[in-house]
Amino acid sequence: NIWDAATPAKEKIMEIEMNKPVGEVRHVRGRENIYRFVKEYIKKSEHDMIVATTSNGLLRIHKYLKHLYDDAKKRGIKIRFLTPITNDNIQAAIDLGIEIRHIDEVRAVMGCFDNSQLILLHIKDDSPDINSPEDFAILTNQKGTVEMMRQMFDAMWDTSMDLKTRIKELETGEPAESVKRIRGRENLYSMIPKLMGASRDIIWMTTPNGLARLSTLKKDIEKAKQRGVRIRCLAPISRVNEHIAENLGIEV
Numbered sequence: 491n492i493w494d495a496a497t498p499a500k501e502k503i504m505e506i507e508m509n510k511p512v513g514e515v516r517h518v519r520g521r522e523n524i525y526r527f528v529k530e531y532i533k534k535s536e537h538d539m540i541v542a543t544t545s546n547g548l549l550r551i552h553k554y555l556k557h558l559y560d561d562a563k564k565r566g567i568k569i570r571f572l573t574p575i576t577n578d579n580i581q582a583a584i585d586l587g588i589e590i591r592h593i594d595e596v597r598a599v600m601g602c603f604d605n606s607q608l609i610l611l612h613i614k615d616d617s618p619d620i621n622s623p624e625d626f627a628i629l630t631n632q633k634g635t636v637e638m639m640r641q642m643f644d645a646m647w648d649t650s651m652d653l654k655t656r657i658k659e660l661e662t663g664e665p666a667e668s669v670k671r672i673r674g675r676e677n678l679y680s681m682i683p684k685l686m687g688a689s690r691d692i693i694w695m696t697t698p699n700g701l702a703r704l705s706t707l708k709k710d711i712e713k714a715k716q717r718g719v720r721i722r723c724l725a726p727i728s729r730v731n732e733h734i735a736e737n738l739g740i741e742v
Contacts, residue, residue: 516629521622524611525554527629531603532558538568540643541601545574548590549618552582559588572596572646575656583653591650600639608636645673679703683710686719695723701731704738711740 518524532539532555539562543551548571551559559569568589575583575592583590599611608631614624630636649671651659659666672678686693686707693714697704704711704723711721721740725731735742 514631518627518629519623519625521620521625524609524625524627525620527627528555528601528609529558531601531607531609532562535562535567535603536565537604538570539601539603540570540572540640542572542593542596542643542646543599544596544613544616545576545579546616546618547599547613548573548575548579548586549582550620552579552586553618554620556586559586563588570647572643572650575653575660577660580657580660584657590653591647592653592656593646593650597646598639598642600643602636602640602643605636605640607631608639610639679706682707686710686714689714689719690717692720692722695721697723697725699726701725701727701734701738701742705734708738711738715739 518527541551562569571583571586571588571590572593573579573583573590573596574594575590599613601609601611608629610628610630612626613622614626615622651666655666672681687710695704701723714721723738723740723742725735725742727735727742
């Protein structure tokens with residue numbers, strides 16, 4: 491409601507006296523109320539905006555906010571969007587005329603404006619309609635939180651797919667050629683089963699000292715072998731790990 495979205499008088503006085511916004515966190519409920527704030531942030535932006543949203547979120551933005559982003563582009567504002575691009579929203583992505591990249595899954599629905607104001611959204615009903623009273627948003631200008639989410643966005647941006655490549659992928663039905671950088675052992679080993687599951691012919695692997703860790707993927711290896719996939723691995727073999735090589739049941 492209006493009271494929850496309002497700034498306490500003490501904070502506003504401090505903001506006026508110090509001539510800069512006081513670090514604050516606001517909670518806003520209801521999609522229409524949230525969009526009121528989004529509209530104000532777009533109008534006030536002077537440098538750049540980044541947005542990560544769902545596939546239906548892009549449709550909502552195209553329908554209800556496109557004119558504001560058009561005005562922002564005319565002011566020279568740099569705008570970047572991350573979203574799953576599908577056959578359902580691809581025309582909206584093209585029509586927005588801004589820098590949009592595809593990502594399979596959005597980990598956080600967010601918007602950051604001039605690297606100073608952040609909106610984090612919890613989408614309750616991901617319909618294209620603007621009427622969703624259960625949607626919830628956190629608005630903050632706390633520097634640490636803003637910078638952390640900005641870094642998360644940039645990390646997703648670095649591994650995302652440009653719009654032109656995604657369009658070709660959707661048109662042909664064939665996965666686009668890509669190179670992805672994956673950080674962290676946990677992220678790497680969560681990706682390997684997906685790659686194994688998509689393989690049809692042969693899998694090549696090299697590991698300097700990770701043969702033991704491959705044993706944690708034995709179920710995925712067995713599934714691939716049952717589909718007739720040939721698996722080869724180059725790795726140093728010693729008396730310590732020779733039994734692991736034999737148990738994996740692959741060419742090592």
